[in-house]
Amino acid sequence: MKIIVPVLAAAAIALASGTAFAQRADVVIGVVLEPPHLDPTAGAAAAIDEVVYANLFEGLTRIGPTGEVLPALAESWEVSEDGLTYTFKLHEGVKFHDGAEFSSADVKFSLDRARAEDSTNAQKGLFAAIENVEATDPTTVTVTLSRPQGSFLYNMGWGDAVIVSEATAAGNMETPVGTGPFKFDSWARGSSVVLVRNPDYWGEAVALERAEFRIVPDAAAAIPALLSGDVHAFPNMPAGDALAQIQSDDRFEVVIGSTEGETLLSINNGKEPFDRLEVRQAIAHALNREEIIAGNGSGLGTPIGSHFSPANAAYVDLTDTYPYDPEKAKQLLADAGFADGISATLKLPPPPYAREGGQVIASQLRQVGIELEIIPVEWADWLSQVFTEKDYDMTIVSHTEPNDIDIYSRPDYYFNYQNESFNAIIAELDSTSDEEKRNELYGEAQRILAEDAVVGFLFQLPKIGVWDAKLEGMWENSPIPAIDLTQVKWAE
CATH class of the missing domain: 3.40.190.10 (Periplasmic binding protein-like II)
Known part of the structure; x- marks a missing residue:
């Protein structure tokens, strides 16, 4: 027998069940890497920002899904005609998760902390142009720069520039408060x-x-x-x-x-024999990017010849600087005094692009006389051994920070690369706001890195x-x- 339930009765049943028409409000997100901690102002691992950026912590500005700069804790800002003074108007009624009131004092604390001499911020260079931070009133912050910086508002949108409370900053690694x-x-x-x-x-x-x-x-x-x-x-x-x-x-x-992930065969330029240009050129000629991409776990990726995203307007295609040529690689090694080959280590963090791509690269380098001992390492060990202590010969990693070509100018960066001409271009770029001129400088910087074969430029991570x-x-x-x-x- 068919039972007909009146509409009102059906509605009552649905309401009684409580969940019949309730919209789901939970989600489980899968991530490959566990963050080493949860403070984006004190670590270089992208896995930290993946969890906390915009979700838990906020900055003065934020980066949107297409790379645009958007307001965040600052509802608006004004820039002086000389480009040296930024006046931020902050949102009112903002509270930290522990109930404490947010104010301009927290912005001053966060920016001063990030740029301090003893700062542990992994992107301390973002704050290098800041000369002074003044909490003008509870909802106004005035930031004075020592020089114009075309990327300043963008820089303030990085995870490394989020605003934290002085009262809880020390505990943000384990119990973050944003x-x-x-x-x-x-x-x-x-x-x-x-x-x-x-x-x-x-x-x-x-x-x-x-x-x-x-x-x-x-x-x-x-x-x-x-x-x-x-x-x-x-x-x-x-x-x-x-x-x-x-x-x-x-x-x-x-x-x-697309991502900002330039995937590299990183090379320790400060260690013999990789301090020799001919050896790095040999490595570059030994790399078959198409084969590496096919074997990197997904089989997807865009070949790159320098440290820049192909999606960027300033990108220069330099993949032909050192085309795949195993015989040329062998000759360069012989010319450098290594006709009998080289032995080295290749430390591989957990992502498939590294573990699987590393096997392909080891095979390619073996064909030209470079024998690699593959050493799998966990992410925390990679950060300590490779990134911090520079205890490595070669490694594979994707650099996912946006527009981060400046990392090659940092004197203590794990590449151990030094080039004064490159550094001068980065310094000029930092003080240039004209878009056309910035793109020209980006092109010059890309060419220097490609010609110096600083690392093995592989592909843009999809x-x-x-x-x-x-x-x-x-x-x-x-x-x-x-x-x-x-x-x-x-x-x-």
């Missing part, structure tokens, strides 16, 4: 980081009540987690050979976007985004290393 629309809930080491909605957020409330960033290090674990629904989205999916299978499944949306087809608001591209959940929601 002003963002989400607040920290818990961190199960090796498993996940959980954020929950901030009910006292000053701006537009987010749709999600809970967001879990689950650490899923490889395709073998990622694929079943996605297919079973345990993980709803992988903004950077380690899909491997299963990408085609996922693309054919209408339960998921697959978006191949962003393989995979998520539940009902999930809206995910970023298609990665102009910065962030998984911004502020606009993410489930379709009604």
Whole structure:
């Protein structure tokens, strides 16, 4: 017998159930790398920003999904005619997650801390042009520069420039306190980081009540987690050979976007024999980029010949500077006095582009007489051994910071590269605001790096985004290393 339920009765049943028509408000995001800690002002790992940028911490400005500079804690700003003074008007009614009132004093503390002599900020150069920070009144900050800086507002949108409270800054690595629309809930080491909605957020409330960033290090674990629904989205999916299978499944949306990730065979230029240009040129000639891309885990990527994104208007295609030529590589090694070959180490962090691509590169270099001992390292060990202590010969890593060609001018950077002509160009670029002139300088800088074969320039890392087809608001591209959940929601 067919039972007909009156409309009003059906509605009552739905309301009684509580969840019949409720929109989902939680999400599980898969990430490959676990952050070493959760303070973006005290670490270089992109995995930190992926979790906390725009979600938990905010800066004066922020970088949007297409790389544009947007207001954040500063609702507006004025720039003096000489380009030296920036006056920021701050939002009122902003609170930190511990309930403390946000004011101009927090901005002054954060910027002064970042540029201090003993600063541990991984991008201290972002603040080098700042001469003075004045908390003019509770909602006004005046920043004076020592020289005009065309990228200043952009720089203030980096994760390294977020605003923190003096009262809680020391504990942000483990229990971060920001002003963002989400607040920290818990961190199960090796498993996940959980954020929950901030009910006292000053701006537009987010749709999600809970967001879990689950650490899923490889395709073998990622694929079943996605297919079973345990993980709803992988903004950077380690899909491997299963990408085609996922693309054919209408339960998921697959978006191949771009990143700022210049993937490099980094070389220790300060260590023999890699301090010899001929040796680095030999390495460059030994690299078959197409083969490396095919074997990097996803089979996707755009070849690069210098440290710049092909999506940038200032990009110069320099992939033919040292074309693939194994015989030329052998001759260069012989000319440098290494006819019998070279032995070296290759330290590989966990991402597939490194672990899988490293096998291909080791094989290519072996063909020209460079024998590499492959040493797999965990991400924390890579940061300490390679990035900090410079204890390496070669390594593979993607540099995902935006417009970061200036890293080659830093005297203590892990490449151990020194070139005064390059440094002069970067200094001029830093003080130039004219777009046409900046692009010209970017081109000169790219050419110097390519000709010096500072590292093995491999490819621009693709962003393989995979998520539940009902999930809206995910970023298609990665102009910065962030998984911004502020606009993410489930379709009604």
